[in-house]
Amino acid sequence: xxxxxxxxxxxxxxxxxxxxxxxxxxxxxxxxxxxxxxxxxxxxxxxxxxxxxxxxxxxxxxxxxxxxxxxxxxxxxxxxxxxxxxxxxxxxxxxxxxxxxxxxxxxxxxxxxxxxxxxxxxxxxxxxxxxxxxxxxxxxxxxxxxxxxxxxxxxxxxxxxxxxxxxxxxxxxxxxxxxxxxxxxxxxxxxxxxxxxxxxxxxxxxxxxxxxxxxxxxxxxxxxxxxxxxxxxxxxxxxxxxxxxxxxxxxxxxxxxxxxxxxxxxxxxxxxxxxxxxxxxxxxxxxxxxxxxxxxxxxxxxxxxxxxxxxxxxxxxxxxxxxxxxxxxxxxxxxxxxxxxxxxxxxxxxxxxxxxxxxxxxxxxxxxxxxxxxxxxxxxxxxxxxxxxxxxxxxxxxxxxxxxxxxxxxxxxxxxxxxxxxxxxxxxxxxxxxxxxxxxxxxxxxxxxxxxxxxxxxxxxxxxxxxxxxxxxxxxxxxxxxxxxxxxxxxxxxxxxxxxxxxxxxxxxxxxxxxxxxxxxxxxxxxxxxxxxxxxxxxxxxxxxxxxxxxxxxxxxxxxxxxxxxxxxxxxxxxxxxxxxxxxxxxxxxxxxxxxxx
Numbered sequence: 001x002x003x004x005x006x007x008x009x010x011x012x013x014x015x016x017x018x019x020x021x022x023x024x025x026x027x028x029x030x031x032x033x034x035x036x037x038x039x040x041x042x043x044x045x046x047x048x049x050x051x052x053x054x055x056x057x058x059x060x061x062x063x064x065x066x067x068x069x070x071x072x073x074x075x076x077x078x079x080x081x082x083x084x085x086x087x088x089x090x091x092x093x094x095x096x097x098x099x100x101x102x103x104x105x106x107x108x109x110x111x112x113x114x115x116x117x118x119x120x121x122x123x124x125x126x127x128x129x130x131x132x133x134x135x136x137x138x139x140x141x142x143x144x145x146x147x148x149x150x151x152x153x154x155x156x157x158x159x160x161x162x163x164x165x166x167x168x169x170x171x172x173x174x175x176x177x178x179x180x181x182x183x184x185x186x187x188x189x190x191x192x193x194x195x196x197x198x199x200x201x202x203x204x205x206x207x208x209x210x211x212x213x214x215x216x217x218x219x220x221x222x223x224x225x226x227x228x229x230x231x232x233x234x235x236x237x238x239x240x241x242x243x244x245x246x247x248x249x250x251x252x253x254x255x256x257x258x259x260x261x262x263x264x265x266x267x268x269x270x271x272x273x274x275x276x277x278x279x280x281x282x283x284x285x286x287x288x289x290x291x292x293x294x295x296x297x298x299x300x301x302x303x304x305x306x307x308x309x310x311x312x313x314x315x316x317x318x319x320x321x322x323x324x325x326x327x328x329x330x331x332x333x334x335x336x337x338x339x340x341x342x343x344x345x346x347x348x349x350x351x352x353x354x355x356x357x358x359x360x361x362x363x364x365x366x367x368x369x370x371x372x373x374x375x376x377x378x379x380x381x382x383x384x385x386x387x388x389x390x391x392x393x394x395x396x397x398x399x400x401x402x403x404x405x406x407x408x409x410x411x412x413x414x415x416x417x418x419x420x421x422x423x424x425x426x427x428x429x430x431x432x433x434x435x436x437x438x439x440x441x442x443x444x445x446x447x448x449x450x451x452x453x454x455x456x457x458x459x460x461x462x463x464x465x466x467x468x469x470x471x472x473x474x475x476x477x478x479x480x481x482x483x484x485x486x487x488x489x490x491x492x493x494x495x496x497x498x499x500x501x502x503x504x505x506x507x508x509x510x511x512x513x514x515x516x517x518x519x520x521x522x523x524x525x526x527x528x529x530x531x532x533x534x535x536x537x538x539x540x541x542x543x544x545x546x547x548x549x550x551x552x553x554x555x556x557x558x559x560x561x562x563x564x565x566x567x568x569x570x571x572x573x574x575x576x577x578x579x580x581x582x583x584x585x586x587x588x589x590x591x592x593x594x595x596x597x598x
Contacts, residue, residue, distance in 0.1 A: 011058045014058050021153060035066040037063060047158075047161045057089050057093050060084075060088060072110055079468055104132055104136060114142075119145060125280065163214050167209060173309070175306055180208075184207070191273070193292065196274070199283065199296075200296060201220035206302040217361055219360065237255065274294070275294065275295055300484070303485050312476060313501060317521065317547065323355065324548045331345065331348075342389065343381055343383075350362060363480040364409075367379050367380065367397070369395070374396035376515070390416065391417030398517060404477055406476055406477060407474055412551065415553045429461075436454045440542060442496075443538065447496065448486045449488060459506065472502065473485045487502060501524075503520070506518065525542065549575055549595050557598040
C-alpha cells in the first residue's frame with residue numbers, strides 16, 4: 001500500500017528543538033534564523049531529508065515556514081492549514097496568518113534593530129531574498145546567508161533520495177525531448193540568452209521526457225539542468241541516478257555530478273536566464289552579473305498539454321472514474337452500518353485503484369475526513385487521529401492516482417445517513433459554484449483570478465467563503481500541483497490557454513462540524529463560435545475530465561436554476577454513458593441510481 005498512517009507529527013518535540021536552535025544562533029553570529037518548507041530545487045514537495053520545518057515544529061502541511069528569534073518564534077501558514085497547525089505545533093511557535101502578514105512585516109515588528117537574520121541560500125529563491133532584504137534593510141535588520149542550523153542539530157536525518165530516473169516514452173509524452181530542447185533553445189536565441197538554468201524537478205522531467213521517484217506521490221527526478229542555446233543540456237544529478245536513461249537522453253545531454261553545478265555556472269558565458277521565483281539565491285549569486293531574470297522556459301509549454309497528453313489524461317480519468325464508482329458503491333453499502341474508520345476507507349479506495357493494474361502511485365496522501373476532520377482542509381489521517389465514520393455526518397474524500405498516461409485528482413463529499421443540519425444547503429452552494437466555473441465561457445487573455453469569483457459567488461450570497469484557491473494546475477504524469485495556471489484571487493497575470501489542465505474545487509468548512517469540497521479536473525479548450533460572437537474574438541471554455549456522480553442526497557434541486565439542474569443532469573448522463581460500460585453488478589446498479597435526473 002502506498003499510503004501509510006504513522007504519526008508524522010509530535011508537538012512535544014518542538015520546545016526542545018526550538019531551544020537547541022536558539023542555542024546555535026549566538027555561535028553563528030545570528031539573532032534569528034528562517035526555516036522554510038523547501039529544498040534546493042524549490043518545488044512544492046520535499047523529500048524526508050529536506051523536511052526541516054516538520055522536524056523543527058511538527059507541522060506537516062505542504063506550505064509554510066518558521067522564524068526563530070532569541071525571544072520569540074513563529075510559524076506562518078495560509079488558510080488551508082490554520083486548523084491543522086494548532087493540532088500539530090506546540091504554542092512555543094506562534095501561528096501567523098500568511099500571506100496576510102508578511103515575513104518582512106513580522107520581523108520588523110519583532111526583531112530588534114540591528115538584528116542579523118540567517119537563512120540558507122539554497123532554500124530561498126533569489127526573488128524572495130531580494131524582496132525581503134529590501135524591506136528589512138530600511139529598518140536596520142540584516143539578512144545573512146549561513147549554513148543551515150537545522151542540519152547541524154538533526155541527528156537522525158534521512159539520507160537524500162537516490163532513486164534512478166526512468167524514461168517517459170514519446171508515445172505518452174507526445175513530443176520528443178530533442179524537439180522540446182530545440183524549441184526552447186530557439187526561444188533563448190531570440191532573447192539573446194546563451195543558456196537557461198532549470199531547478200524545478202518537473203520542468204526537467206518534462207523537458208527530457210524522464211521521470212523519477214525522488215519525491216513520494218510525484219514522479220519527478222531530483223536534478224538541476226542547464227539548457228544551452230544550441231539545444232545541448234547539462235544534467236546535474238547524484239551518482240548513478242541517470243545511468244538507466246543515458247541512451248534515452250542521447251549525446252546532446254551530458255550527465256554531470258550534482259556538486260559541479262556552482263562551478264559550471266561560474267564558468268558560463270552570459271547572459272544566462274534564471275527564474276527569480278524558483279532559482280535558489282545561492283545559484284543566482286554564482287551567476288552574478290551574467291544572470292538575467294526570466295521565467296523558467298519550461299513552465300508554459302509544460303502547462304499547455306499537447307493532444308497526446310490530453311488524450312492520455314482522458315483515458316486515465318475514465319479508468320480512475322470507474323475505480324471511484326466501485327469505491328463509492330462499496331462506501332454507500334458499508335458506511336451506514338457504522339463499522340468503518342477513516343483508515344479503512346483510505347485502504348479500500350487505494351485497493352480499488354490498484355485493481356486497475358495501472359496505478360503507479362497515489363497522486364497525494366488521500367484526504368479522508370469524517371465529521372469535524374473534514375473541516376481540516378489538508379487532513380491526513382494517522383493512527384492517532386483515526387476515527388469512526390458515523391451515520392449522520394459528512395465524509396470528505398480528496399484523492400487521486402498517478403498513471404503513466406495521466407494524473408488524477410478528485411474530491412467527493414458524501415452523506416453518511418441523514419446529513420447534518422445545514423449541510424445540504426452549504427453543499428448545494430458549493431456545487432452551484434463548481435457548476436458555474438465548469439460552464440464558464442470567456443475571451444482569450446482571461447486569467448484564473450478573473451474566474452475565481454464564479455465559484456465563490458453562490459457561497460458569498462450566503463455569507464460563506466473558503467480560504468484556499470479554487471483550483472491548481474495538474475501535470476500529465478507529473479506533479480498533481482502544477483503552475484503557473486490556477487484559479488485564485490491571488491493568481492498572477494498568467495492567461496489561460498487551450499491545453500491547460502486545472503482542478504475546479506470550491507469548498508465550505510465548519511470547524512468542529514464538517515467540511516465540504518467538490519472537485520473535478522477540467523482542460524481549457526477553444527469554444528465554438530456563437531451566432532452572436534464578435535468577429536475575430538476567440539473564446540475559451542472547459543472540457544470536464546472527471547466523471548463521477550455527485551451525492552444527490554445533498555443537492556437541494558429546488559434552489560438551483562433550471563440551467564444548473566440541466567448541467568448536472570447532462571453531466572450525470574455522460575457519467576453513466578462513459579463509466580457504465582466499465583462496471584457491473586452492484587456498482588452498476590449504484591451508478592444508475594446515482595445518475596438519475598434531479
